[in-house]
Amino acid sequence: MSSTTTTTTVGTIGAPSRRNTELAMLVFAVLIAVFAYINVGLAKEGSVPAGVLGYALGLGLLAGITHLVVRKWAPYADPLMLPIATLLNGLGLVFIWRLDQEPQITTKQLGGAMAPGQLMWSTLGVALFLGVLIFLKDHRVLQRYTYISMVVALVLLIAPIFFPAKFGARIWITIPGVGSLQPGEFAKIVIAIFFAGYLMVKRDALALASRRFMGLYLPRGRDLGPILVIWALSLMILVFETDLGTSLLFFGLFVIMLYVATERTSWIVFGLLLSAGGAVAVATFESHVQERVQNWLNPLQLINGGVTETAQAMYSFGSGGILGSGLGQGYSRLIGGIAPKSDYILATVGEEAGLAGVMAVLLLYGLLIERGIRTALAARDPFGKLLAIGLSGAFALQVFVVAGGVTGLIPLTGMTMPFLAQGGSSVIANWALVAILLRISDTARRPAPAPAPSTDAEMTQVVRP
């Protein structure tokens, strides 16, 4: 008389830390980068480059140290972010070194070889990554600095106005004798912290106080305040710093986080309308923006010595075809200046690794962003969720803005491809960004602590038969 027809057990598999997976992927990533390095050497000089051992050891050492620190201080962190970031950074170094081999674009006026400098910046970035992982024990600490973050972000965004413009945009702070840095790269992390802290507190007011009209939730007039302020600020960046990229990143990030915090599609509609309206309005009087839009619409116009850089980037992609010309065998030096190493590095990838290579690189970015969003889904606290979405959203927007600009989908803006492109601020800031994401994912994936033993456990557990 005993029957159990529907007996199932649903249990969680003890969350593995996946650190060994991460180690294997890291070794793989370093090997791919070293392989690419040798490939370039063979193609350019016909022999294995002399620095290959140093490069391999250096990259391997950096990867090894990061792995050990993650193993010690963030044992349950996501296993994929670090290998993907390492691979992208390693490939970026190879491509910059490869472009350094072209004498035309490695003259003294243009700053000479950039790979050694980039290697130093990467090392600094990794050091910051380690610092964040070791000293930021819990990402919720950042919540205390919500409004300080706002002030810091505003200072970082406004400061470049007082410095001279470079390449038509005021996004640099130049310290004579030391160098220059792009504060916008750091601002994107700080601003994500502010948005996360602010929206966590205000999201109910923004989500619930609304009327329904034509299937959209219309927010009350006074709730439109924050989005209008951010919009005005991002337009001011566009006007005074003439930088479409930072402006778009800043406003887009707010709209993404607002949407995630409130679950109201209407914010996206408002955001798109506002940004489209603002961009068109600014484009009517700002000559720098007009020029970029002109280059985008008519890339074959006869300026810039025959064709625009946009057109040259497209030629690169076209010349690469499906499988590419092979590393070190492309002609992206013809773009001229330092642009091939920074803004247009994706064009070099496109020419030398072909459509297949560009797709793989974009997929790597996609996977990194997916891991960030997965972290947000798994995070248990609302601040961590919003911060993870904000950081991966900023990363995604940056990739979109640059890749879209280089491939001619949107007007080109002066941003850098994260990890891949030459640029100290960018690589340092992005390593810090990945470190914060790893910290959140460590907290999110850490198995919940075992419940405290029940107080009356003793009486049922006396004799062990």
Added chain:
Amino acid sequence: MSELTLTVMRLGFLAVLWLFVIVAVQVIRSDLFGTRVTQRGAARRGGQEARSQQRQQAAPPQQRRQEGGRGNNRQRRGAPTKLVVSEGTLTGTTVALQGQTISLGRAHDSTIVLDDDYASSRHARIYPDRDGQWIVEDLGSTNGTYLDRTRLTTPTPIPLGAPIRIGKTVIELRK
């Protein structure tokens, strides 16, 4: 460097790049398997034959219970429909209550085989009495069976949601 080597390296580079992407996706795939569902119980005791016999035997009491339900509606409304293990190694196990006797213990022929060092081999049983009220009875176990905090000495009716404690295991009846 010969043309052939460079072509091989060019394709090789693309191949390893894509291999990395594919391996990364495989790693992500493991995220999908967060929980594990295992079939318990039936497979442990006897084969197909025994089970089909048990089903046939189990059916009449169910009918009887429903008939009884019509007669005594007020009591039947609060009747539990399943037994849930809420603590211990079997946490998450549910057993549908269909009028059958449920035996608890470490013995392999128990309905719920307790994997618990503090349970006896035949520890307790849970069964419905003639009115359909579920009763728990201690079968002379070493550490005893507790209903909430009181040790059972006689067969005792189980209120809905009251914890039955056996060693490290806690069992509840739920609707």
